[in-house]
Amino acid sequence: MSYITRILFLLGIAATIFGVMESMLAFNGTSEPEEVTLTALGQPDGTDNVHLTITDFEYGEGVVFEEKKNGDWNQIWIPLVLPGETWTERPIVANTSAVKNEADLERLVQRRSLTGVVTNISKGLGGEKKKQFNMMYPDVNLDEALVFQVDRRFPSLLFTIPLTLVGVVLLLVAAGITFGFFKHKEKPSTEHQMDSGSAWAEESDNSEENINHRSEDRNN
Structure with missing residues (x-):
């Protein structure tokens, strides 16, 4: 497999997976965030909308x-919890990459509402994070915890579907190159065509010579 083919495969896989995951989020949410209390969201039958405030x-x-x-x-x-640090029946854990230090964390905990996206479809809590939380909250079952990514932009199908299609096309092109689907068929060589033409010409000349011989025989 050539270097270019490998790049096409990698780009195709990345674009397809990302596009599918983002599309699934888009299909499971609304363009405008649904406002919901933590108590309501934390119920087993809480909203299935992934775009929330x-x-x-x-x-x-x-x-x-x-x-x-x-x-x-x-x-x-x-964790997002109720007064007395009481977890909801369906645990909610906020996630953000915007907090870089203690000062950022202090600003975050001053916010009384959070808008973002529940990302369990593409990114759950993960086994290692569960272990770390279980050390601090041994009585809380986090297997069904919702991961809420703060300030995450809600994906648009106008972007995710074309991205998925581009990924699929890249994979098809890479596969076509790998298995030789795009190779050109070889055309007959010019020398072969000329030889064929010469053979016909010789045959024609011999025919004329035979006709002349027959005419001479009749005259005799």
Whole structure:
């Protein structure tokens, strides 16, 4: 497989997966965020809309950090809870990559409402994060926890569907190159055509010579 073909495969796979995941989010939400209280969202039969503005909540004390090599925070996960740090029946965990340090975290916890997208379709809490939260909240079952990505832009089908199609086309092109579907058929060589023409010419000349011989025989 050539270098260019590998790049086409990688780009095609990335575009297709990202496009499908984003499309699924778009199909499961509304263009305008639905406003919902944490209590309502935390019910087992709470809204299935992934584009939300959550109100009437508090922030949990336990925070999980993902750090960069330089010590800055790459992203954080923080529980959204009821008064008394009581978890809802369906746990809600906010996630953001905009909080880089303590000052950013302080500004976040001052917000009384959060708008964003529930990303479980493409990005759940993950086993490692569950373990970290279980150390702080051993009595909370996070298997069905909703991950709410704060300030995430809601995807548009006008972007996600064409992106998915581009990914599929790239995969088809890469596959076609790999399996030789785009190879040109070889045309007959000029030398072969000329030889064929010469053979016909010789045959024609021999025919004329035979006719002349027959005429001479009749005259004799």
